[in-house]
Amino acid sequence: MDPMADVTAADAASMEAAGGPGAEGDALARLADAYGIEPSFVDANGATVETSDEIRRALLAAMGVDLSDVAGALARLEEEAAGRLLPPVIVARPADGRVRISLSRPVAGRWRAVAEDGAEREGAVDGGALDLGDLPFGYHRLDLQADGTATEATLVVTPGACWLPEGLTEGRRLWGVSVQLYLLKSEANWGIGDYADLVLLVEALADEGCAVVGLNPLHAQFMDAPEDASPYSPASRLLLNILNIAVPLLPEAADPDVAAWIGSDAVTDRIAAARATPLVDYTAVADLKLEALRRCHQAFRRASDPDRAMAFERFRAERGDRFERAALFLALRDHFAREEDNPDWHRWPEPFRDPGSAEVRRFAEEHRDAVDFFAWTQWVADGQLAMAADAARAGGMAIGLYRDLAVGADLAGAETWANAAAVLDGVEVGAPPDLFNPAGQSWGLPPFHPRRLREEGYRSFIDLVRANMRHAGGLRIDHVMGLQHLYCIPKGSSPREGAYLGYPVDDLLGVLALESARNRCLVVGEDLGTVPEGFRDRMADAQVLSYRVLAFEKDEETGGFAPTGAYPVLSVAVAASHDLATLKGWWQARDVQAKDALGLYPDEAEATRQRELRDRERRELATLLHREKLLATEGPIRVESFVDAAHRHLSLTTSALAVVQLDDITGEKDQVNIPATDRETPNWRRKYAETVERLATSGAFAHIARLMAERADGDAARAGGPDASGRETESG
CATH class of the missing domain: 2.60.40 (Immunoglobulin-like)
Incomplete structure (x- = not known):
């Protein structure tokens, strides 16, 4: 019996007034409602979609409800409510x-x-x-x-409201740059962006007055399946991705044996080959880095440096039992992937599926070195991330690093193994069909079990927030509407066959505000898609910044693009995200072309409609930029001029924070990821066109800083008229 929440006295009275369970369909609907399964939702076309009994049963079964006696389940809810004076957790302001x-x-x-x-x-x-x-x-x-x-x-x-940098609500406006860390190129990395590259990037941007560097999720990935590269389907959101470690920065890399291995012709050739590829070769990078890190760990143990050893032990003690369990999972996963080619913990021998079993404890003792290795890699990754945060502080950044928390973790990962009761097995989070993804989306991620989350005092959520606010001045929460409800799809069903499952949004926002205040970390909620009525008001009350994308911001009266003054103060203005076209790609409709070629539109009529829509929107946005005197009104519009004008538009918005994509600084044409695809396109693999070193000296950062300086003095900068640079451009 796992109801989502204690039934209130009003709920009980309602059940009694209804005369008991009644017909089975009615009882099932009331039971689903008590568990937080919403009876309907309004889709992107404005139509009401009713939740079917079949979906209700599937979701209730996933929450552990005995459906053999629906009336009895309702009665037990009432009985449980009467027996408890307080709920398991109370969040109070x-x-x-x-x-x-x-x-x-x-x-x-x-x-x-x-x-x-x-x-x-x-x-x-x-x-x-x-x-x-x-x-x-x-x-x-x-x-x-x-x-x-x-x-x-x-x-x-809880204080009820998240922390904000001084002056942000009084009109202070800041700007930053977002980056997909793994896509960074440099003269020294091993084929994937690393924390040393991040330090260089932070230092160069801090010199230009940048306040924040936004990062993709840095969550741990599966090292035995490195080509499963999406940072939004991680092995654990509590741990860091060790592929971002800059091996040459480790003290152990200077060990004679390690240095000889790194300097050997065979290894230098492998590093050079990985660095030279236009796409991240995750398999090559993982092979290199895991071997290097194992050698460095052996050197760490040989050196017996008491200061470093004590620092490592302090780190482990600080992070606690959940960290240790995650490190143990990685050792088990590595063992079963290599020994039995059986990486998914659901297929491990039965005793090893239970973290508390005697067999798991025995494994931890007998494979202590393996567990220590994975804990050690987390320690060195954490230390290098701290270096980047220190560089941001030293450079005077008002916010510093701005991390990203994915909406879920892979069902086969550490989070579900370590606390399987906290998530719903057999259910996947996604999104119903909308204008941009007509088939809907299933992200393959399990949602939290709402009942279990409350019973544990929101401990799983607290740990996630803390882990991802570490070394950060800002945290972006992907699909922030998940704090109120998530679209849940029974496994094996179409994305069209789902329903929304509710969560205690006010409680979760209260926890978020407490952690934000303690960590002095602002919070941004990615609120794209179908936003529940009143949800953005809740965000504003909690001082969670809304995520406003240029292409989606429309004037309610005219239907055209929103002017700069229409952006909420408590928001982040951006040109796009990893799932959307870059500015160049949007202007040239490369995203529409790609989706058409991949068969992502249901028919040719929809593809034609999307092309016509983009043509119209391009004209409308150009008209707005002309009206704002950011774009010349005569002659053909060059794509580079459009990109600059769009950035100047972001600079002039009333949003407290404007963030530019590094993709648009380097002039990328193709977006990082095309939703609803996997290996059909090079998702999460396309490296940036320029190295960090080249970007720092080419004037590219100085140029974007001049555009974004209008945040402080928009009228003076705008008086100079539209950009007339003679840089090489492409026609739209």
């Missing part, structure tokens, strides 16, 4: 400096609160509410003994 908790019914008894630092306070209750006084922000325990019943709850006291 103080009012007038005091924390007050409403109870489900009036009671008489005593309460005791144990604060995070161990301090205790207690008091009496006689009524329907608790007044806990001025509890500090943090994670506390609340005990209530009343009417002969004892109940315990996790109490989260």
Whole structure:
């Protein structure tokens, strides 16, 4: 029996007034509603899509509900609600400096609160509410003994609003650059962008006044399947991708044996070959780096440097049990992938599917070196990421690194093995059909189990947020609507055959605000697609910045593109994202051409409609840029002039933060990823056209800084008229 949440007294009364379970279909609908399965949604065309009984049953079964007796399941919900005075977790925002908790019914008894630092306070209750006084922000325990019943709850006291850099709500406007780290080219990397490249990039951009460097998710990937390259389908969001480690920066790389291996002709040839490819060769990179890292780890153990050894142990102790379990998973995965060619933990021998089994404990003891190796790689990756964060601070960046949290992790990964009860097996997160993806999307990622998430006091969510705010001044949450609901598709079904599953959005925003304040890390919510009514108001109240894409921002009255003054202050203005066309690609409709060639449109009529739509939008955007005096009104529009004008438009928006893609600085034509495709296109592989060193000295960063300087003095910069540079251009 796994209801999503405790049923309230009102829920129970509603059930009783309905005269019991009634007809099975009605009872099933009410049971699904109690578990958070939404009865319908409005699609991209404005039509209401009803949730079918078949989908209800599939999702309820995935949540562990016994559907053999639907009426009985409803009755048990009521019984459970009556037996508990407090829910498992309470997220409270103080009012007038005091924390007050409403109870489900009036009671008489005593309460005791144990604060995070161990301090205790207690008091009496006689009524329907608790007044806990001025509890500090943090994670506390609340005990209530009343009417002969004892109940315990996790109490989260939150500021309610996320941290923002000084002056951001008073009109201060900042700018930054987003980068797919793995696509960086440099004169020294091993065929994939690494943390040393990131330091160079941060230093060069800081010199130009950049406030933030946005990064793709840095989550751990499967090292035995390196070609599964999407950073949005990771092995674990709690760990870092070790392929981004810059091996030459490690002290152990200077060990004579390691240095001799790296300097050998065979290895230098392999490194040069990986560096020279136009696409990231993940297999070659993984083979190189894993061998190098294993040699470096052996050197680390041989050296017995007490300071480094103690620093490593402190790191492990800091990160706690969940980190250790994730490192153990990586060792197990490596073992089963090599020994039995059986990497998915669902196919491991039965005892090894349970992290708490005696066999798993024995493996950890007998393979201590392997577990230590994977923990050590995380330590060195964390240290190198910290170097980049330090470079941002030293360069005076107001925000620094801006990380990205994927909406989920792969079902076969560390997160699901370490805490299988926290996710729904047999269900995949995705999106219903919309104008850009008419077939809908299934991302192959399992959602959190809402009930289990509440029962554990949101610990899994807290750990994710903390891990990804580490060394960051900003965090982007992919598909932020998942805090309120996720579109869930029973495994094996079409993306058209799903329903929305609800989550406690106010609680999760409260947790997010607490972690944001503690880490001094602003939060950006990627709110593209179908946004629930009122959701953006909730985001604004919590000071979560909205993610506004130039091509999607339209004027409500005219239907044309939104002028610069229409952007919300609490937002990030961007030209595009990894899933969308670059500015060059958009102007030339390369994304439309690619989708047509890949058969992603249902028929030729839709492809024609998309081409005509792009032609019209191109004219409309050009008209807006002409009106804003950012683009010349005479002669053909060159694509480079359009790119500059679009960036100047972003610069002049009223958004607190404007972020430029490195792809648009380097003039890339093709986007990083085309949704609904895998290996049909070089997704996640296309390297940038220029090396970091060349970008730092070519004037490209200085040029974008001049365009974005209009954030501080838009009128003065705009007075110079549209860019008339004579750089090589292509016609649109």
